[in-house]
Amino acid sequence: MEPVAAPPEPASPPPPSTVRRNPPRRARPPPTPLASAKPKPSSRSSFLQDEAAAASIPAPPPSSQEERLKVFLRIRPVPDRDRCKAVARPMPGKDLRRKPKQAAGGDLCLVPTGPNSVALTVPQSKLVDPKRGRTEVFDGFSAVFSPDSTQLDIFVQVMNPLVDDFLGGKSGLLVAMGPTGSGKTHTIFGSPRNPGILPLALRQIFKAQDENKVASPPARSFSLSMFEILSEGKGERILDLLSDAAECVLQQSSIKGLQEVPLSNLADAESLASRGMLKRSTAATNANSNSSRSQCIITIHGVHKSSDADSEHLLSNAVLTIADLAGAERERKTGNQGSRLLESNFINNTSMVFGLCLRSLLEHQKNQKKPLEKHFKNSMLTRYLRDYLEGRKKMTLILNVKPANDDYLDTSFLLRQASPYMKIKYTSLDDSSDLISQKRSNASLICQENKKKRKVQKPEVLGVERKENIETDNIAKVSEDDAQYKFLNSELRRVSRSEAIMTNFARALWTVLKQYKHKLLESENAAESMKQLIRDQYIQIVELKKELEVLNSCCSCKHIPVIEDTSIDQDDSVSSGQAGQSLVSLSNKPNLGSYDASVDNFHLVAEEVLKELKSHGAENFSAPCSLNGESVSCDTSSISFIDEQEQSFRGLKAEKSCCADAFGPMSHTEEGNTKVELHAIHKKLDASECFTGQTSAHAGGVTPSSSHSDNQSNQSLTEHHMLPCLKTERVSLSPQFTSCSKKATIEQSEDEIEELSKIILEDIHHDVNIRVKHPDYLSSSQQVSSDTEDVGSSQSSLELPGMVASQKKLEELDLEPERCEPGVVNATVECAVGHSQAPEQMSDCEGRVPCLLKEITCPAKASKAPSKVSEAEEAADKKKEGFTSSPEDTKKTRRRLQPAAAMLLKEFPGADFDVDTRREERGKSSSSVAAGRSDALIRVLKARPVRRV
Numbered sequence: 011m012e013p014v015a016a017p018p019e020p021a022s023p024p025p026p027s028t029v030r031r032n033p034p035r036r037a038r039p040p041p042t043p044l045a046s047a048k049p050k051p052s053s054r055s056s057f058l059q060d061e062a063a064a065a066s067i068p069a070p071p072p073s074s075q076e077e078r079l080k081v082f083l084r085i086r087p088v089p090d091r092d093r094c095k096a097v098a099r100p101m102p103g104k105d106l107r108r109k110p111k112q113a114a115g116g117d118l119c120l121v122p123t124g125p126n127s128v129a130l131t132v133p134q135s136k137l138v139d140p141k142r143g144r145t146e147v148f149d150g151f152s153a154v155f156s157p158d159s160t161q162l163d164i165f166v167q168v169m170n171p172l173v174d175d176f177l178g179g180k181s182g183l184l185v186a187m188g189p190t191g192s193g194k195t196h197t198i199f200g201s202p203r204n205p206g207i208l209p210l211a212l213r214q215i216f217k218a219q220d221e222n223k224v225a226s227p228p229a230r231s232f233s234l235s236m237f238e239i240l241s242e243g244k245g246e247r248i249l250d251l252l253s254d255a256a257e258c259v260l261q262q263s264s265i266k267g268l269q270e271v272p273l274s275n276l277a278d279a280e281s282l283a284s285r286g287m288l289k290r291s292t293a294a295t296n297a298n299s300n301s302s303r304s305q306c307i308i309t310i311h312g313v314h315k316s317s318d319a320d321s322e323h324l325l326s327n328a329v330l331t332i333a334d335l336a337g338a339e340r341e342r343k344t345g346n347q348g349s350r351l352l353e354s355n356f357i358n359n360t361s362m363v364f365g366l367c368l369r370s371l372l373e374h375q376k377n378q379k380k381p382l383e384k385h386f387k388n389s390m391l392t393r394y395l396r397d398y399l400e401g402r403k404k405m406t407l408i409l410n411v412k413p414a415n416d417d418y419l420d421t422s423f424l425l426r427q428a429s430p431y432m433k434i435k436y437t438s439l440d441d442s443s444d445l446i447s448q449k450r451s452n453a454s455l456i457c458q459e460n461k462k463k464r465k466v467q468k469p470e471v472l473g474v475e476r477k478e479n480i481e482t483d484n485i486a487k488v489s490e491d492d493a494q495y496k497f498l499n500s501e502l503r504r505v506s507r508s509e510a511i512m513t514n515f516a517r518a519l520w521t522v523l524k525q526y527k528h529k530l531l532e533s534e535n536a537a538e539s540m541k542q543l544i545r546d547q548y549i550q551i552v553e554l555k556k557e558l559e560v561l562n563s564c565c566s567c568k569h570i571p572v573i574e575d576t577s578i579d580q581d582d583s584v585s586s587g588q589a590g591q592s593l594v595s596l597s598n599k600p601n602l603g604s605y606d607a608s609v610d611n612f613h614l615v616a617e618e619v620l621k622e623l624k625s626h627g628a629e630n631f632s633a634p635c636s637l638n639g640e641s642v643s644c645d646t647s648s649i650s651f652i653d654e655q656e657q658s659f660r661g662l663k664a665e666k667s668c669c670a671d672a673f674g675p676m677s678h679t680e681e682g683n684t685k686v687e688l689h690a691i692h693k694k695l696d697a698s699e700c701f702t703g704q705t706s707a708h709a710g711g712v713t714p715s716s717s718h719s720d721n722q723s724n725q726s727l728t729e730h731h732m733l734p735c736l737k738t739e740r741v742s743l744s745p746q747f748t749s750c751s752k753k754a755t756i757e758q759s760e761d762e763i764e765e766l767s768k769i770i771l772e773d774i775h776h777d778v779n780i781r782v783k784h785p786d787y788l789s790s791s792q793q794v795s796s797d798t799e800d801v802g803s804s805q806s807s808l809e810l811p812g813m814v815a816s817q818k819k820l821e822e823l824d825l826e827p828e829r830c831e832p833g834v835v836n837a838t839v840e841c842a843v844g845h846s847q848a849p850e851q852m853s854d855c856e857g858r859v860p861c862l863l864k865e866i867t868c869p870a871k872a873s874k875a876p877s878k879v880s881e882a883e884e885a886a887d888k889k890k891e892g893f894t895s896s897p898e899d900t901k902k903t904r905r906r907l908q909p910a911a912a913m914l915l916k917e918f919p920g921a922d923f924d925v926d927t928r929r930e931e932r933g934k935s936s937s938s939v940a941a942g943r944s945d946a947l948i949r950v951l952k953a954r955p956v957r958r959v
């Protein structure tokens with residue numbers, strides 16, 4: 011096709027040079043005439059031939075195999091008044107005689123350049139850049155109808171193919187598009203003088219039907235329906251134009267309530283169409299005095315009355331649809347206000363949605379990956395025409411445009427919008443699309459019926475007639491709401507499921523945390539209890555360490571008893587306590603494992619003794635003594651008495667150790683007594699196993715003192731028994747014993763211990779007897795002791811065993827050895843005898859030296875003892891003078907000792923008598939009290955069970 015150029019008019023000036031923004035489009039081949047494309051009944055062909063000949067239009071070109079969307083362009087002729095206006099406005103410098111033509115041609119922005127193309131020229135008034143091209147050619151239309159085209163020309167080329175398809179059983183759609191006042195309604199309906207496409211189609215249909223009647227019985231019938239879709243600002247409505255029913259309901263692609271008027275003849279059909287057109291909503295605007303305010307749709311249903319059921323079925327679904335769309339309006343041009351403006355919005359929106367649907371179809375056909383957008387949902391028109399807009403049915407477009415410059419924008423917009431639609435192809439036309447559409451429509455009807463039951467109705471407000479329309483609108487809304495409701499429901503279920511999962515997870519986690527917390531608390535409690543246990547154990551360990559340190563200190567103290575024990579005059583309690591502790595420590599030495607038991611038993615004994623002592627008053631126990639940590643009362647008066655005696659002896663014989671020698675046997679005797687008493691105590695304690703062995707060992711320690719050495723016996727006694735008072739007295743009187751006692755052995759058998767104990771007791775009894783029989787025993791003893799004064803105190807002490815032998819000799823010779831403490835021995839024995847107790851029970855007299863000293867202070871025996879001693883001494887001296895032929899030194903000794911012994915004997919009773927009478931009373935009371943305490947102690951020892959470790 012050649013480029014479109016300005017109409018060659020020699021008289022007119024050359025057209026302005028235009029720059030073509032778009033390349034020239036090749037015109038499509040001329041359309042195949044409808045008659046040649048599809049063989050139709052002869053009646054139809056004759057009708058077209060007649061009409062074509064009458065209209066002098068060429069026959070439509072045959073359709074190609076690749077069918078495309080047909081787009082026709084009809085250019086409306088410029089109205090005469092506009093032409094007059096153009097003539098009335100003379101252009102400066104222009105020839106007025108040419109003005110009409112020039113005005114007509116110059117005021118036109120759109121001119122056909124060919125059968126299928128048009129040239130759109132930008133008006134001078136709207137040209138921004140004069141240098142740029144202002145003419146735009148649109149090619150590819152199915153046909154371009156010039157303003158001079160008639161209605162028949164339009165029908166032949168546009169509508170006749172659709173009618174042929176319809177009569178052949180295929181549905182078709184013709185849509186007239188264009189701005190307001192472009193001649194759409196004129197093209198569709200026409201006028202009585204100049205009928206449009208619809209009347210011509212009816213004529214064609216009825217003409218064919220008439221021809222069929224002649225040839226054969228009528229095999230098909232037709233029905234006509236008309237409705238409009240309009241909007242009054244509250245939504246779209248469907249109005250049936252062929253009946254009095256106000257509104258219809260759009261159900262998918264079908265309209266419920268739409269009356270289909272059967273077409274019996276052409277006259278009735280044309281009359282019906284005319285009435286329907288008259289009922290269409292129209293209004294006057296500045297652009298069109300009779301402007302359509304709604305989308306008008308005319309449907310012609312053809313029913314094939316054939317005996318063949320299949321054929322009837324197919325024909326029954328063939329629909330020929332003609333849509334007269336309301337033209338797009340510009341507010342500035344139409345000047346619409348109020349309801350008109352709302353109608354304009356509705357019209358423009360519907361036109362836009364329609365165009366979007368076709369655009370989407372085109373894009374989808376260009377690129378299958380792009381989804382076919384469902385813009386059809388946005389308006390009733392597009393919903394109704396869904397099958398056409400999705401390419402399943404054939405559709406034809408006829409664009410009505412106004413060529414005037416004032417309509418340039420509307421024309422330009424329409425051409426730019428609709429020209430691409432020519433590329434839409436119909437490659438997959440489905441003949442069964444009607445069946446599918448029908449099924450979908452039926453399903454939709456059922457669905458809508460169900461939804462109606464749930465819809466809220468307002469019969470009080472709305473009338474019965476309007477209620478159905480409202481329900482129809484609500485059905486569409488409900489369907490959309492249902493989809494949204496389903497989506498929200500699914501989302502809600504998903505969220506609820508997620509929430510339930512998270513809740514369960516949180517609960518499980520919480521439970522686990524609680525369990526861990528509980529375990530942690532238990533662990534903390536266990537750790538705390540373990541700490542407490544460790545703390546207690548640590549305390550016990552510390553206590554044990556302290557006791558061990560005490561024991562160690564006591565063990566170390568036993569080697570220095572001289573220093574400590576000599577302090578008896580200063581602090582008797584300390585020395586006694588230390589001695590007691592030493593006793594405990596030494597008693598535990600052989601077997602440290604039995605330490606606790608022995609200590610406990612000893613403590614028990616000490617406690618009982620303490621109680622007994624306290625219960626009998628403290629007057630006799632003025633000085634407290636410490637015994638293994640326990641305070642025990644000791645008769646310090648007796649100790650002080652001994653001290654006084656010792657001092658008096660030392661004062662009289664300070665230069666000699668006779669005092670020590672004299673007191674050594676005395677202390678030995680006292681220790682012997684004490685041993686007996688302690689032995690009795692330990693026998694009482696023998697109830698305890700652990701203490702028995704030790705006690706026996708202690709007793710064993712005494713035995714060698716008699717059998718081997720007095721020093722050893724003293725050491726054994728003092729170190730193993732460690733009776734405080736006895737020890738202190740031994741130390742104070744003869745400290746040499748301690749130095750010699752280190753060599754003593756402590757391991758003795760029990761048998762030996764018993765034997766030695768018996769020997770000791772026999773010695774005591776024997777001494778007593780000798781004492782009674784030989785009053786001069788003391789002097790002889792002093793003499794024996796004085797024989798060894800030169801050797802030293804230690805040697806004199808070592809000679810003590812010899813004293814026993816000398817005593818025995820004296821017994822054989824009916825003589826008594828000299829003893830320093832006849833009164834003590836005598837008193838002690840008498841104390842034991844006086845109480846009618848065994849020697850073991852003599853310990854009941856406190857078993858301590860004070861007790862012995864108390865016995866010494868016994869007035870009756872004390873007064874008797876000195877006289878007996880002096881007499882025995884004198885008798886012994888006499889016998890010795892006459893009997894012994896001892897050397898001179900012996901005499902010297904005797905001479906030296908005799909005054910001392912005499913003085914001692916003199917001093918002893920004197921001292922004894924000098925003692926305050928209270929001491930005598932104390933001695934009596936203490937002996938009686940001691941007897942009582944002894945009984946109590948025995949009872950306690952018997953009653954109390956022995957604790958074992």
Ligand SMILES: Nc1ncnc2c1ncn2[C@@H]1O[C@H](COP(=O)(O)OP(=O)(O)OP(=O)(O)O)[C@@H](O)[C@H]1O
Nearest residue numbers: 086087190191192193194195196298301302336337
């Ligand atoms: N081809 C034509 N020949 C003669 N007159 C025409 C032609 N087309 C339109 N007209 C006239 O133009 C006027 C407007 O036409 P019409 O109403 O058909 O426009 P329209 O596109 O339908 O407008 P609207 O969209 O507003 O309904 C009418 O009076 C009509 O007679």
